Amino acid sequence: MTTSTLAPVATGTRAAERPVAVAIAAFLGLGLLFMAGFSPAIALHNAAHDFRHTQNFPCH
């Protein structure tokens, strides 16, 4: 029993870290995309204008 503790602990921490990493990446990714593609602020819209049109984000 003591011999097999190391490996499960190692995989346990990795398995626990995965959802956190996924959540952080998803949150950051959605935030960046909102800023670049959806933000209604006119200054942001004008700055990202050509990118929004090219990537087919609904614009104006």
Add this chain to the structure above:
Amino acid sequence: MIIRLLSAALAAGFLAAVVVTGLELTLTSPLIVAAERYEHQQTHQAERGLPIVLAHAGHDHAAPDAAPEWQPGEGLPRMAFTALATLVGAVGYALLLGAAILACGREPTRQVGVAFAIAGFASVALAPGLGLPPELPGSEAAPLATRQAWWVMTAAATGMGLYLIAIRRSLIAILGGLVLIIAPHVAGAPQAPEAASELPAALAAQFAARSLAISFVFWLLIGLGFGWAWQAFARGPARGTAHA
């Protein structure tokens, strides 16, 4: 894993943004600038009073009724902001791609990255583009909020549908996935009003084709780059510090 995911997404986003910014500036930005001339003609001919249109009329400094909203100057500043927006969008998509790969329990390699990237392209470019084709400034379109809502719902439903079909793979899941993918198109995208646009159809068609092609390259590079960077960061010092 968190640091590795964020680093790989940054690397992939940067790689994709560098190439795609070049494509945007050579292929689509000139068409947008050309279309804005027609847009200005339209706004001068008939004032529709839409604040969104007025914001664009700000390109023309002679427009008396346009609020002086900030916008990048013509030429180099505008290109620089297009590049910046492309970088922000690319890193955002790369983060979502990485999150999707890990959430599905896959090991990010270049092959897996490309497979998920094609799904990403289908979800956010192809499926929304079926109902709302990539459009130039000055095209007629339904109100912005309804188009954005339809866009987001279609992208989410297509992504979820592809997940059910490609990852879940049971009969029920595949049927449910097909329903999810088709439903937004059965419901229908918000339709543009019938009014004729001054914009030449050839210009709009060329723009739509180029836009989809650029999106495809964008996603391929994000997927390839993410798979490559994820593997590369495992061999580097990241592995040593992760266990320290």
